[in-house]
Amino acid sequence: MTRVIGLMSGTSVDGIDAALVDISGQDLDIKVELVEKATYPYPSALRERILSVCAGEAISMPEFAQLDDAIAIAFAEAAVNIQTVHEGASLIGSHGQTVFHRPPIGVEEANEVNLGYSLQLGRGPLITALTGITTVSNFRAADIAVGGQGAPLVPRVDAALLAHPNEIRCIQNIGGIGNVTYIPNRSGDWLSQIRGWDTGPGNSLLDLAVHQLSDGTKNYDENGEWAASGKICQPLVDKWLKHPYFQAPPPKSTGRELFGFDYITQCFDEAKEYQLNAADFLATLTELTATSIVYNYRHFLPQTPQRVLLCGGGSRNLYLKQRLQALLGSTSVTTTDEFGLNADFKEAIAFAVLAYWRQDGSPGNLPCATGAKQEVLLGEVFER
CATH class of the missing domain: 3.30.420.40 (ATPase, nucleotide binding domain)
Structure with missing residues (x-):
């Protein structure tokens, strides 16, 4: 040991x-x-x-x-x-x-x-x-x-700690940036079938928006309560989803260089025509995170997962979790906590x-996750 x-x-x-x-x-x-x-x-x-x-x-x-x-x-x-x-x-x-x-x-x-x-x-x-x-x-x-x-470098760890012999799983980390590990049934040549990539913004845009909308008094939306009190502007979500990053197939990775200060400024500018209040804007940003994750699943996964295990700070955002469950339908959405791996410290x-x-x-x-030519x-x- x-x-x-x-x-x-x-x-x-x-x-x-x-x-x-x-x-x-x-x-x-x-x-x-x-x-x-x-x-x-x-x-x-x-x-x-x-x-x-x-x-x-x-x-x-x-x-x-x-x-x-x-x-x-x-x-x-x-x-x-x-x-x-x-x-x-x-x-x-x-x-x-x-x-x-x-x-x-x-x-x-x-x-x-x-x-x-x-x-x-x-x-x-x-x-x-x-x-x-x-x-x-x-x-x-x-x-x-x-x-x-x-990046992401966690898929091999996810495979070691969270694979299941009979269940297809996605391990979805929601930190500043979101990343997914797709794990097939642990049988046969399962390791080569694992996929992983950055799905796009996780908490990064939400945290920046909350800081600005609260005049610097808050750094995040606790439990997603502020966003939950607002209404989603779907046309704006649809517009944001046309970003080239979401359309690009994996392997792919990103960071604040793409979804950071410049992008949130653009989001605020594009929201002006819809005259959203603060709660509506945060609800719409939260929907972008949830929808971009599901968009990645539907377009780039080999199969729909039977279970999604959330981890990272975003796993504590109850509103975001609810929106993911609603968008994923019959796929169970839970956290890695329930399978013996602390979601906050994974x-x-x-x-x-x-x-x-x-x-x-x-x-x-x-x-198969990072696109590297070999294991190292x-x-x-x-x-x-």
Whole structure:
């Protein structure tokens, strides 16, 4: 058994999710027990700095280095704090903080390499130095180097922990960005049939809208209550669904570069002609998240899932969950909590598993999900 810390901060930049887990077994046949969990908010000034960089603000190289260090220090502190009661971690898997993500561009030309690029700050060597614990970080780079999107990286973990012998499942994470893992029955050549990609906006647009509509007093719509009090503007949803990203077949990945500050500004502008109040606008944005997920399922899945398991912060948005259930009809919509995997910390748990696999010599990516040319070991290892 190995005690591992998984560290994750997503596109919502809410804070650092830390999961302390015990892992045993090999490759897909592993057991994971969640020992401790906690979310450590970023200091407000650091969060604002990260968000401004994600929005495209130019910074100098000294400022860049300072930001990288500040994030690493915050991640290291999270790793130390999660062990206050339960000690003994010998490994950290740190996703870091994504500040830029560019998927592979188009078709490769004769003299050009059109690989993707993804940048996560919070460098592993500093986390190792501050904690004294071997750290695996920079997980996306190896998949990108062999032609993959570098995202999503959780499908292989989902396959190991949530596959079922008789049930077709979709694991739908709703963080800032939504991503899906389609898992067929665990029989035959099932692993090669898994699919995964980013479905589009999760909470990113909703959180930005709530912050603006509340004059900065709120950062998210708790339980979706504000949106639930409004009316959906279907013509606007239909217009937004024509975005090229939704139409593009997988493999595909995205981030705040596409569904961030510029896009929410566009959404506000396009909503003006419909004279929506704040609740109506949020109801319509929520419907975009729900409808875009279902659109991806109907157009790109091999089969309709029998069950959808939600995770991530959006899984706690009761209104969003209700809209997904309504749109999916007979498909059961629940959360990973009901199947033994904490919905709030699943992503942090996943990077603990990916670090464990890196040390174990097992590949972490699924080419059928990321589009990579081959399976590879994920992450750079920094020994204590």
